[in-house]
Amino acid sequence: MRFLNRSAGRLSRHRRSRVAGLLVMLLGLLFMGGLYQVVLSPSNADTQTKSDEELIKEGRELFLVGCAFCHGQNGEGIKSADGQYGPSLVGVGGAAVNFQVSTGRMPMQNPGQQAPAKEPVYSEDEIDALSAYVASLGPGPEVPTAAEYDIDKYGLSADERRDAVVRGGQLFLTNCTACHNFDGSGGAMPWGKYAPSLRSTSEKNLYQAMLTGPQQMPVFSDEVMLPQDKASIIAYLESIKEEPSHGGFGLGGLGPVSEGMFAWLFGIGGLVGFAYWIAAHTTRSTKTKSSEGTQA
Amino acid sequence: MSTAPVANTNGKQATSAGKPSKGTRVVGWADERLGLATAAKKNLRKVFPDHWSFMLGEIALWSFVVLLLTGVFLTLWFRPSMAEVEYMGTYEQLRGLHMSEAFVSTMNISFDVRGGLLMRQMHHWAAMLFIASMLVHMMRVFLTGAFRKPREVNWVIGGVLILLGILEGFSGYSLPDDLLSGTGMRIAQGLVQATPVLGTYMSFFMFGGEFPGDAVISRLYMVHILLLPALILALIAAHMLLLVYHKHTQWPGPGRTEENVVGYPMLPVYMAKAGGFFFIVFGFSAFMGGLMTINPVWKYGPYDPTKVTAGSQPDWYMGIAEGTLRIMPGIESHFLGVTLSWNILIPGMIAPIALLATVLAWPFLEAWVTGDKREHHLLQRPRNAPTRTAFLVAMMSLYGLLWIGGGNDVLAVLFHLNLNHITWFLRAAIFIIPPLVFIFVKRWCISLQRHDNEMLLHGYETGIIMRSAEGGYSERHLPVSDDRAYTITARDRDEIYDPATDVDANGVAAPGGRATALREKLSQAMFADNVQKPTAEELEEGHHHAEHEHELEAGLDHAADGHQFDGRHPVEGEELRKH
Numbered sequence: 001m002r003f004l005n006r007s008a009g010r011l012s013r014h015r016r017s018r019v020a021g022l023l024v025m026l027l028g029l030l031f032m033g034g035l036y037q038v039v040l041s042p043s044n045a046d047t048q049t050k051s052d053e054e055l056i057k058e059g060r061e062l063f064l065v066g067c068a069f070c071h072g073q074n075g076e077g078i079k080s081a082d083g084q085y086g087p088s089l090v091g092v093g094g095a096a097v098n099f100q101v102s103t104g105r106m107p108m109q110n111p112g113q114q115a116p117a118k119e120p121v122y123s124e125d126e127i128d129a130l131s132a133y134v135a136s137l138g139p140g141p142e143v144p145t146a147a148e149y150d151i152d153k154y155g156l157s158a159d160e161r162r163d164a165v166v167r168g169g170q171l172f173l174t175n176c177t178a179c180h181n182f183d184g185s186g187g188a189m190p191w192g193k194y195a196p197s198l199r200s201t202s203e204k205n206l207y208q209a210m211l212t213g214p215q216q217m218p219v220f221s222d223e224v225m226l227p228q229d230k231a232s233i234i235a236y237l238e239s240i241k242e243e244p245s246h247g248g249f250g251l252g253g254l255g256p257v258s259e260g261m262f263a264w265l266f267g268i269g270g271l272v273g274f275a276y277w278i279a280a281h282t283t284r285s286t287k288t289k290s291s292e293g294t295q296a
Numbered sequence: 297m298s299t300a301p302v303a304n305t306n307g308k309q310a311t312s313a314g315k316p317s318k319g320t321r322v323v324g325w326a327d328e329r330l331g332l333a334t335a336a337k338k339n340l341r342k343v344f345p346d347h348w349s350f351m352l353g354e355i356a357l358w359s360f361v362v363l364l365l366t367g368v369f370l371t372l373w374f375r376p377s378m379a380e381v382e383y384m385g386t387y388e389q390l391r392g393l394h395m396s397e398a399f400v401s402t403m404n405i406s407f408d409v410r411g412g413l414l415m416r417q418m419h420h421w422a423a424m425l426f427i428a429s430m431l432v433h434m435m436r437v438f439l440t441g442a443f444r445k446p447r448e449v450n451w452v453i454g455g456v457l458i459l460l461g462i463l464e465g466f467s468g469y470s471l472p473d474d475l476l477s478g479t480g481m482r483i484a485q486g487l488v489q490a491t492p493v494l495g496t497y498m499s500f501f502m503f504g505g506e507f508p509g510d511a512v513i514s515r516l517y518m519v520h521i522l523l524l525p526a527l528i529l530a531l532i533a534a535h536m537l538l539l540v541y542h543k544h545t546q547w548p549g550p551g552r553t554e555e556n557v558v559g560y561p562m563l564p565v566y567m568a569k570a571g572g573f574f575f576i577v578f579g580f581s582a583f584m585g586g587l588m589t590i591n592p593v594w595k596y597g598p599y600d601p602t603k604v605t606a607g608s609q610p611d612w613y614m615g616i617a618e619g620t621l622r623i624m625p626g627i628e629s630h631f632l633g634v635t636l637s638w639n640i641l642i643p644g645m646i647a648p649i650a651l652l653a654t655v656l657a658w659p660f661l662e663a664w665v666t667g668d669k670r671e672h673h674l675l676q677r678p679r680n681a682p683t684r685t686a687f688l689v690a691m692m693s694l695y696g697l698l699w700i701g702g703g704n705d706v707l708a709v710l711f712h713l714n715l716n717h718i719t720w721f722l723r724a725a726i727f728i729i730p731p732l733v734f735i736f737v738k739r740w741c742i743s744l745q746r747h748d749n750e751m752l753l754h755g756y757e758t759g760i761i762m763r764s765a766e767g768g769y770s771e772r773h774l775p776v777s778d779d780r781a782y783t784i785t786a787r788d789r790d791e792i793y794d795p796a797t798d799v800d801a802n803g804v805a806a807p808g809g810r811a812t813a814l815r816e817k818l819s820q821a822m823f824a825d826n827v828q829k830p831t832a833e834e835l836e837e838g839h840h841h842a843e844h845e846h847e848l849e850a851g852l853d854h855a856a857d858g859h860q861f862d863g864r865h866p867v868e869g870e871e872l873r874k875h
Contacts, residue, residue: 162388169389173475173597177605182475182595187606188708188715195606239389240595246406247417247589254710255476255605257703259590260612263424266588267580268432271355271425272348274576278569279348282560 052132059133062126066107075137085111092212093140094131099208101127103201105215113192114215141211141221148227149207151235165239168232175220176233183253184237189216198237206234344566345546345559349436354570355429358577359422360532366419366581367521373409375401376471376517378510387594395473395598398513402472402593418585423468425581427461427613434458438658438688441676442545445669448659450538455656457531460524462613467520469611473513476591478599479608481508483621490640508601548674548786550779557673607706612699619701620647623722665818667793679748680787682741683822690734697726738825745827748784751776752830753838762849772849775842789828793819 064073070086072078077088089097100106104118122130131143147153151164173182179195181187186197193216198206210230213219220230251258316324327333344350377397383390385400386407405412434454437443443451466484470477485507489495504511543557552558560566584590596605610618620643627638662684663669678685700707701722708715755773762770776784795812799805830838 163392165389166392169597170393173600173603173605177603179606181607182597182605183592185607186709188705191716192708192712192714194709236389243389245589246594247413247592248587250589250592253595254706255607256591256609256611257607257706259588260424260615262584262588263421263428263612267421267425267584268355268428271429271577271580272352272432274573275351275355276348278573278576279346279351282346 055129055132056136059129059131059136062122062130063133066121067130070108075134089134089137091138091140092134094135094143095141095208096212096214097131097134098127098143099205099212099214101130103205114194117196144204144207144211144227146204149203149231149234151228151231154228154231161235164228164232165235167229168234168236169240171225171229172233172236175225179216181253182255183240183250185253199241203234203238206237207231339540340561340563340567342540342562343557343559344544344562345552345557347547349440350544351569351573352429352436353433354573355577356426356433357532357536358574359426359429359581360528361574362422362578362581363419363426364525366415366422367525369415370405370412370419371521373401373405373412374398374471374517376514378473378508378513390594390597393598396513398471398473399593399598402474406594414582414585416585417588417590418581419468420590421584421588422581423465424590424611424613425577427458427465430454430458430461431613434655435688435692439678439685440545441672441681441684443659444672445659445663446542446671447538447545448663450535450542451659452656453531453535453538455652457528457535459652460528460531464520464524464528465611465613467516467524470516471513471520472591472593473599474591474593475596475599475603475605476608478508478601479604480610480614481512481599482601483610483618486640487644490637490644492636492641493634508599543673545673545675547783549783552674552786554671554673609702609706615702616695616698617643617648617702619698619704619722622704623698623701623719623726625723665793665815665822666791667798674786676787679741679744680826682738682745682826685741686734686736686738689737690730693733694726694730697722697729742825742827749827749830752781752784752835753841755842773842773845775839785829787829790823790826792823 063071063075067075067086067089070078071089072086075089078085097106100115101122102120102124104120105115107121108115109118120127135142151161151168154164156164179187179189180198181195184198187195189195195216201209207230209217210220210225210233211222251262375397379397380394381397381400383393383395383400383403385391385403387403390403402416405416407413437451437454466480470481470484485499485503488502489499491498499507502512502515503509504515544559546552546557546559549558597603609615621640624639624643629636629638700718704715704718704722707713708718755775758772758774760772762772764770775781793816795805795808795816798812
């Protein structure tokens with residue numbers, strides 16, 4: 001019995017660690033802190049209750065600083081002596097703003113044929129505010145939600161989803177590849193304009209681009225192309241991104257031009273090198289300086 | 297006296313070998329009937345000269361073998377039909393679509409036949425290498441003057457082979473019936489239609505009706521796997537037979553003349569080298585076919601006239617035609633109800649025919665200008681034919697510019713250039729740059745010729761700087777070896793055609809006229825500026841001068857540290873002199 005008691009005493013000594021109390025307290029603090037953060041935080045309560053008017057007001061302030069120089073103080077656009085300086089934004093909708101600003105195309109650094117994509121300048125909240133302000137100038141396409149651009153949100157069965165991807169591929173080849181290339185690598189257009197690569201464009205921005213037709217791109221409004229078709233095109237692009245590279249190294253997905261380059265530089269270059277190597281080895285097993293021919 | 301130890305061969309009857317073994321009997325049977333030993337004896341000992349540039353044509357030969365091997369594999373599964381079927385294969389993004397049977401079978405080869413995609417890609421890469429190596433081989437032959445008599449016919453055969461190779465490539469490009477195939481075929485149809493008066497009829501005949509019709513793939517298939525390969529094979533055979541008959545050309549050098557060939561025998565040296573090279577070419581095709589995507593038809597999808605993609609280009613060998621077409625301004629003229637589309641006629645027909653005619657006619661043109669009727673088995677160094685070399689390099693620059701034109705959109709995107717600026721640049725550049733290149737290369741060749749003469753007369757530069765007693769510096773020159781001097785001087789002097797001296801054996805002057813005047817002018821242009829090799833007297837004087845110089849320099853030599861390690865002597869046991 002004594003023996004048992006002793007072992008039981010040992011067990012009980014280990015039952016509660018010396019740091020257990022500290023851990024419990026830390027967990028409690030974390031829980032309370034988290035709860036406060038999620039439910040009771042004053043800042044969170046603030047954004048939830050931020051009214052559209054406040055958002056628009058905030059957007060207008062940002063707009064006056066960053067955009068009005070070209071687009072006018074009320075987004076009415078500015079015309080200069082030699083043409084359009086910044087177009088009117090009345091009626092372009094929130095989607096156009098979200099696309100242009102979140103891809104870094106706006107604000108434009110310098111006038112050119114086309115605004116290139118770059119690191120975005122504004123945070124997401126600021127973009128929302130800007131979108132809200134511009135959307136308030138006139139009716140236009142709204143910033144789409146995942147329910148529109150994500151094919152998985154359309155409630156399709158597996159077969160229907162697969163058919164949608166196939167259909168998206170055909171729509172892509174019919175409407176998009178003429179400029180964006182069969183692999184979404186991008187392509188050239190007249191006078192320095194170009195269709196950009198689609199490889200790293202987010203699903204939301206692909207949808208917004210189709211919806212608003214930025215820069216050289218035509219508008220594929222919901223009347224022209226149903227939201228589900230747009231989502232199908234996006235799903236196709238995602239699917240070829242996920243597809244393994246069946247043929248090996250893709251050579252940039254640029255078509256026969258890069259194939260020709262590899263045929264010459266690697267293929268013929270390598271084979272001529274081997275020809276040189278074969279010819280440099282004669283039947284002599286040892287080479288001495290004096291026996292080398294004079295013929296170069 | 298016993299006759300036993302004496303050989304019994306001078307008896308009345310012929311000796312015979314003992315009973316032959318079974319194997320010998322079989323071999324002997326074949327030998328007596330097919331003459332194998334005699335043929336082999338001669339051909340296995342045939343000598344070929346050794347130089348890396350003589351192996352370029354071999355790349356073409358071996359890649360053609362790869363094409364035949366992989367092509368046979370592909371025919372087992374490819375179905376040349378334009379009948380519409382539903383794709384139900386492995387590749388999900390196209391499943392359920394209606395497309396031609398040709399495209400479906402291409403997809404099946406790529407995804408459902410074991411090793412099919414590898415074979416398809418090997419076939420395509422080998423095709424690219426086939427035509428590229430023919431072109432490189434042709435440039436070598438051109439630069440070294442190997443097309444001169446007696447090899448003009450073989451040059452023409454080679455030129456026709458390149459043309460057939462390009463047509464073969466184009467027909468193969470069109471077979472899978474993917475988006476690029478169809479786009480390329482549409483351009484080909486445009487070229488056909490641009491033929492004055494007959495164009496429309498020819499197009500209807502070719503496609504069996506309106507484009508794209510349902511006949512063209514099976515027709516092209518016949519052309520691709522039967523007609524053109526048979527022609528190519530026959531011409532390759534003729535090309536090789538003529539090569540054996542003429543014997544291979546060689547570089548000049550001691551012991552090498554117009555009458556002999558110095559090199560190694562077919563067996564075992566070239567058997568091993570050429571055989572090994574086949575495996576290298578095969579390995580390259582397999583490597584590229586296995587690791588580098590070429591023509592990913594699954595991304596292009598089946599051809600549909602409503603679709604097109606950016607980056608639609610032909611394979612590289614059609615790049616110059618594409619480039620000419622892209623930079624050509626849109627010029628049309630109309631008369632008597634016929635439209636002449638110069639914008640298609642010039643790039644699509646006139647330019648390629650002119651190019652082919654120039655290539656095929658060159659050996660005859662050059663022979664006419666030089667009036668040279670002798671056989672040439674010794675090659676010319678490119679510098680010793682400055683006009684020809686410069687012409688080729690100018691043509692290469694033109695080729696490169698037109699290539700840029702063919703890929704203008706890809707270049708515009710990759711290098712952030714303006715597509716229209718590229719076009720405008722090229723429209724001017726194709727007329728400005730090749731002539732500049734011509735002048736530059738010609739002068740360069742002539743400088744090299746001068747350099748050769750300098751070496752012959754004054755020796756080569758040793759890199760040893762001499763300081764005279766007065767403090768002047770000069771570089772010591774040493775005479776080139778006799779072998780080297782022989783090699784450099786083993787060339788003919790260029791003769792400029794002069795109608796006044798052109799009399800035949802009976803003393804009758806050549807008829808004058810425009811042709812003679814043109815010949816004189818061309819001869820002047822081609823050869824007047826060339827530097828001729830020094831005469832025997834000049835060489836004699838040069839040597840005399842050098843000897844005199846050496847006498848003066850004698851005794852000036854003293855050992856200076858470092859020279860013992862100049863790489864010209866064995867350095868074992870050498871040490872730095874401690875003084």
